[in-house]
Amino acid sequence: MIDLSRFKTTGQQTCFHGRHIQPQIYTGLDGRNWRLQDYMARGGYSALKKILGVDQPDGAAGMTPDQVIAEVKLSALRGRGGAGFPTGLKWSFMPRQFPGPKYLVCNSDEGEPGTCKDRDLLAYNPHIVIEGMVIAAYAMGVKTGYNYIHGEIFEIYERFEQALEEARAAGCLGERILGSQFSFELHAHHGFGAYICGEETALLESLEGKKGQPRFKPPFPASFGLYGKPTTINNTETFAAVPWIINHGGQAYLECGKPNNGGTKIFSVVGDVERPGNFEVPLGTPFATLLELAGGVKGGRALKAVIPGGSPAPVLPAKTMMDMTMDYDAIAKAGSMLGSGAVIVMDDTRCMVRSLLRLSYFYQHESCGQCTPCREGTGWLWRLVDRIEHGKGRPEDLDLLDSVAEDIKGRTICALGDAAAMPVQGMLKHFRDEFAYHVEHKCCMVAAAATLTPTPLPEGEGVALTPTPLPEGEGVNS
Numbered sequence: 001m002i003d004l005s006r007f008k009t010t011g012q013q014t015c016f017h018g019r020h021i022q023p024q025i026y027t028g029l030d031g032r033n034w035r036l037q038d039y040m041a042r043g044g045y046s047a048l049k050k051i052l053g054v055d056q057p058d059g060a061a062g063m064t065p066d067q068v069i070a071e072v073k074l075s076a077l078r079g080r081g082g083a084g085f086p087t088g089l090k091w092s093f094m095p096r097q098f099p100g101p102k103y104l105v106c107n108s109d110e111g112e113p114g115t116c117k118d119r120d121l122l123a124y125n126p127h128i129v130i131e132g133m134v135i136a137a138y139a140m141g142v143k144t145g146y147n148y149i150h151g152e153i154f155e156i157y158e159r160f161e162q163a164l165e166e167a168r169a170a171g172c173l174g175e176r177i178l179g180s181q182f183s184f185e186l187h188a189h190h191g192f193g194a195y196i197c198g199e200e201t202a203l204l205e206s207l208e209g210k211k212g213q214p215r216f217k218p219p220f221p222a223s224f225g226l227y228g229k230p231t232t233i234n235n236t237e238t239f240a241a242v243p244w245i246i247n248h249g250g251q252a253y254l255e256c257g258k259p260n261n262g263g264t265k266i267f268s269v270v271g272d273v274e275r276p277g278n279f280e281v282p283l284g285t286p287f288a289t290l291l292e293l294a295g296g297v298k299g300g301r302a303l304k305a306v307i308p309g310g311s312p313a314p315v316l317p318a319k320t321m322m323d324m325t326m327d328y329d330a331i332a333k334a335g336s337m338l339g340s341g342a343v344i345v346m347d348d349t350r351c352m353v354r355s356l357l358r359l360s361y362f363y364q365h366e367s368c369g370q371c372t373p374c375r376e377g378t379g380w381l382w383r384l385v386d387r388i389e390h391g392k393g394r395p396e397d398l399d400l401l402d403s404v405a406e407d408i409k410g411r412t413i414c415a416l417g418d419a420a421a422m423p424v425q426g427m428l429k430h431f432r433d434e435f436a437y438h439v440e441h442k443c444c445m446v447a448a449a450a451t452l453t454p455t456p457l458p459e460g461e462g463v464a465l466t467p468t469p470l471p472e473g474e475g476v477n478s
């Protein structure tokens, strides 16, 4: 058993506890030690020195850009922003000999319901992100970078600006970094809080000062990115993983996780758990262990279901999750996705219709409106779930929901359409009976079960449950 008494939180700080497993990114953080001197004391910027061949004890030469990319490829680091694309491969797409400007962008937009790992990283370990970006810039021959930070966390934007100042003053950023021939300047950019600006091409539009609407792909950012120039975009946590890989080698990182799923991942465990927070564990850790790290299901209740990778990920029932390992391939095999790593835990008091209503509201609200299937379809989904939730659903609405979701998927400019459709189909696949119950009884199955009166059955047949009638006029119970 894990010693829960070590875990102290005010509810504001979500990553300062001893319940990470083999942490690489969150090691040694206490909420105050975010400054450059603290980071240096933890061995910070040693990976940058290693690739540049600065202050190496044995006078070792640095690494070439190709060697850096090869190490990242070997590590099997996959993008932590949602899609899990191999990072080393993405870096190799950057046309290094391109004569004009090229850009590196960090995606710190983090607007997905449940996900809260990047803001902790920027607040409590900003230099690890800066170091990772400088190394990436070196590997891809980039001279200018931006960190696009979510609009609703202004204090973290200010913190990151301070960290940038410290890095510049120490020669870790700017002209001729650490006395080498390599120069790279990095700027922080404050977004305005729209979820869609986390989509990489919408982010680029926003960074250019335009309305944050996704671009049609191809062309991909590697050839036509910021200001039409080759650009590489990675998530905050992806960059934060890089210094460890350089310091310890790609093979060690790979071995820390599973084949094709290298290293640790930060999971934001939220919902019905005793101690929600961010937990850094090796990829491939059993879900049951992660749940234990978060103190188990709240109040000792039964686990009903889990959304394993942020709001777009299809829900999975408890039984599936209790046998699951937390890595990209295992979760995909079970029909969901690891996504951004937000693990939304739901206990047996949760109504799946109501939960889906909340998600569907979010997606129709955040659709940028550019393409018809998403603009209209997300609204349809929301209205359909709303009428089922409120006792006005028709039996045919369940198939209609599924077909609207199917018609959105793969027919939109960006993946927000898929993100809106997938939770609907996941809920119908695993909890269709709850939706049907809502339609038939015009009330919630879970709420009804909570007010059930046990009626003894004949010997040996267990206990039958009879719904307690609702008061007059309260036929809609959610």
Ligand SMILES: Cc1cc2nc3c(=O)[nH]c(=O)nc-3n(C[C@H](O)[C@H](O)[C@H](O)COP(=O)(O)O)c2cc1C
Residues within 6 Å of the ligand: 078, 079, 080, 081, 082, 083, 084, 085, 090, 107, 108, 109, 110, 111, 112, 195, 196, 197, 198, 199, 200, 201, 233, 234, 235, 236, 238, 414, 415, 416, 419
């Ligand atoms: C609607 C939508 C929102 C997204 N939001 C984020 C986000 O907040 N942060 C992020 O890193 N990636 C987000 N992504 C994924 C990015 O488009 C992109 O794949 C990612 O930043 C690439 O970084 P990675 O390869 O390191 O994962 C979002 C994608 C979509 C479709």
Ligand code: SF4
Residues within 6 Å of the ligand: 196, 213, 214, 366, 367, 368, 369, 370, 371, 372, 374, 375, 412, 413, 414, 415, 416, 417
């Ligand atoms: S899928 Fe939705 S969010 Fe994405 S471009 Fe189309 S309308 Fe905008």
